Amino acid sequence: MKALICGGGIAGLALARCLGDHGWEVVVLEKADALRTQGYMIDFFGPGYTAAREMGLLPRLQELGYAVDALRYVDEEGRTRAGLSYERFGRAAGGHLISIMRPDLERALYESLPGKVDVRFGTGLTAVTHHPDGAAATLTDGTEVAADVVVGADGVHSAVRGLAFGADERYVRRLGFHTAAFVFEDPEIHAVGRRNFVLTDTTDRQMGFYSLRDGRVAAFAVHRSADPALPDDPRETLRREYGGLGWVVPRALRACPPGDEVYYDLVAQVEVPCWSQGHVTLVGDACYAVSLLAGQGASLGMAGAYLLAEQLAGAPSVGTALRRYEERWRPVVEEKQRAARRGVRWFLPGSQTELQARRLALRAARLPGVDRYVATALAGRTRGVLGRALR
Numbered sequence: 001m002k003a004l005i006c007g008g009g010i011a012g013l014a015l016a017r018c019l020g021d022h023g024w025e026v027v028v029l030e031k032a033d034a035l036r037t038q039g040y041m042i043d044f045f046g047p048g049y050t051a052a053r054e055m056g057l058l059p060r061l062q063e064l065g066y067a068v069d070a071l072r073y074v075d076e077e078g079r080t081r082a083g084l085s086y087e088r089f090g091r092a093a094g095g096h097l098i099s100i101m102r103p104d105l106e107r108a109l110y111e112s113l114p115g116k117v118d119v120r121f122g123t124g125l126t127a128v129t130h131h132p133d134g135a136a137a138t139l140t141d142g143t144e145v146a147a148d149v150v151v152g153a154d155g156v157h158s159a160v161r162g163l164a165f166g167a168d169e170r171y172v173r174r175l176g177f178h179t180a181a182f183v184f185e186d187p188e189i190h191a192v193g194r195r196n197f198v199l200t201d202t203t204d205r206q207m208g209f210y211s212l213r214d215g216r217v218a219a220f221a222v223h224r225s226a227d228p229a230l231p232d233d234p235r236e237t238l239r240r241e242y243g244g245l246g247w248v249v250p251r252a253l254r255a256c257p258p259g260d261e262v263y264y265d266l267v268a269q270v271e272v273p274c275w276s277q278g279h280v281t282l283v284g285d286a287c288y289a290v291s292l293l294a295g296q297g298a299s300l301g302m303a304g305a306y307l308l309a310e311q312l313a314g315a316p317s318v319g320t321a322l323r324r325y326e327e328r329w330r331p332v333v334e335e336k337q338r339a340a341r342r343g344v345r346w347f348l349p350g351s352q353t354e355l356q357a358r359r360l361a362l363r364a365a366r367l368p369g370v371d372r373y374v375a376t377a378l379a380g381r382t383r384g385v386l387g388r389a390l391r
C-alpha cells in the first residue's frame with residue numbers, strides 16, 4: 001500500500017512514521033527546503049503524548065524538552081502580577097507534559113522515520129485527481145505520483161484541501177487575533193525567561209518569552225485584529241502593535257529578525273464538514289485546527305495521525321478506514337474547538353475587568369482544590385482520549 005502525504009509538519013511526519021512502521025510505502029512532500037527552524041514553545045500533553053509513547057518517542061522528546069517552573073504575567077516593571085505553577089498544570093495532565101520547541105518536535109519525528117519513507121523537501125503539489133482505487137497528485141516538479149491514499153497534512157491553509165475540497169473561506173473560521181513568534185539573542189531577556197514562561201499582563205495584546213538552552217530567547221506574541229490580511233512586513237507590524245507595551249518588549253522588538261524569519265499568521269480554527277473525498281483525506285490543522293487558544297493543536301495533530309494510520313493499517317478497505325477515523329476523532333476535536341472559543345477572554349483579556357478577573361482566578365488557583373480545577377480547565381480532559389478512539 002502507498003500513501004502520498006502533503007506536509008512535513010507534526011501531523012504529516014507522525015503519519016509517515018506510523019504508516020512506514022506498518023510497512024506502507026510513503027512519500028512526503030514538504031514545501032520548505034529543509035526542516036523548519038522557526039517556531040515557538042509548545043506544551044505537549046494529552047492524546048499526542050499518548051501517541052508519542054506508543055511510537056517510542058518519549059525519551060527523545062524528554063531530551064529535547066525544557067523544564068518550565070511557572071507561567072508568570074508581569075507588569076511594566078517586570079513584577080509578577082499573576083501566575084500558574086507548571087507543576088500543578090502538569091499534575092492535571094496526569095504528569096504527562098513536555099514543553100518543547102515545535103522545530104524540535106518535528107526533528108524528533110523526522111529522525112524516527114523508517115529509511116523507506118521518501119521525504120521530498122522544496123516540493124508541493126498543483127493538482128489532485130481521483131482514481132477508482134486511489135488518487136494521484138501532480139507535483140510542483142511536474143511529475144505525477146499515484147497512491148492508495150493522498151493525505152493533506154499541510155496546515156490551516158492546506159493546498160490539498162483547496163484543490164480537493166474548495167477554497168479556504170469555506171472552512172477557516174478566524175477568531176479575531178493575529179499571532180507571531182520569533183527567536184532572538186539578548187542575554188538580559190534570557191536571564192528573565194529562564195525556566196519561566198513570562199508574559200506581559202496586558203489587554204488586547206501580549207508578548208511572552210522563554211529562554212532556550214542555546215542562549216537565545218523564544219518570543220511569542222498575540223494581538224486582537226479583525227484584519228483578514230497578513231502584513232507584508234511582519235517585523236514592522238510587530239513594532240507598531242507591541243511597541244507601547246513597556247518592560248523588555250522594546251528591546252525584544254529591536255532584536256526581532258527580518259520578516260521571513262518571523263512566524264506570523266491569523267489565529268483560526270478549521271471546520272470541514274467531511275474530512276475525506278474518495279481516497280483523499282486530511283489530518284491535523286488542515287481539517288481540524290483548534291487554534292493556539294486551545295494549546296493542543298500539535299497534540300491532536302500527532303494523535304489524529306496515529307489514529308488514521310492505525311485505521312488504514314487495520315481496516316478492510318481505505319474507505320472504511322477513513323470513515324472510522326473521522327467517526328472516532330471528530331467528536332474529540334470539536335469539543336476542543338468549542339472549549340478554545342469559550343476560553344478567549346481567559347487567553348487574552350479584552351478589558352481591565354477581564355484582566356482583573358484572570359488575576360483573581362490565578363490567585364485562587366493557589367488554593368488546594370481550586371488549583372486542580374483551574375489546571376484542569378486549562379488542560380481539558382486529557383486522559384484516555386486516544387485509547388477510547390482506538391477501541
Ligand SMILES: Cc1cc2nc3c(=O)[nH]c(=O)nc-3n(C[C@H](O)[C@H](O)[C@H](O)COP(=O)(O)OP(=O)(O)OC[C@H]3O[C@@H](n4cnc5c(N)ncnc54)[C@H](O)[C@@H]3O)c2cc1C
Nearest residue numbers: 007009010011031043124155159284285295296297298299
Ligand atoms: C504560537 C502558537 C503556539 C502554539 N502552542 C501550542 C501548544 O502549546 N500545544 C500544542 O499542542 N499546539 C500548539 N500550537 C498549535 C500547533 O503548533 C499546530 O496545531 C500544529 O503545528 C499543527 O500541525 P500540522 O502538522 O497539522 O500543521 P503545520 O504545523 O502547519 O504543518 C504543515 C506543514 O505542511 C507544509 N506545507 C504547507 N503547505 C504545503 C504545500 N502546499 N506543499 C507542501 N507542504 C506544505 C508546511 O511547510 C508545514 O511543514 C500552537 C500554535 C501557535 C501558532
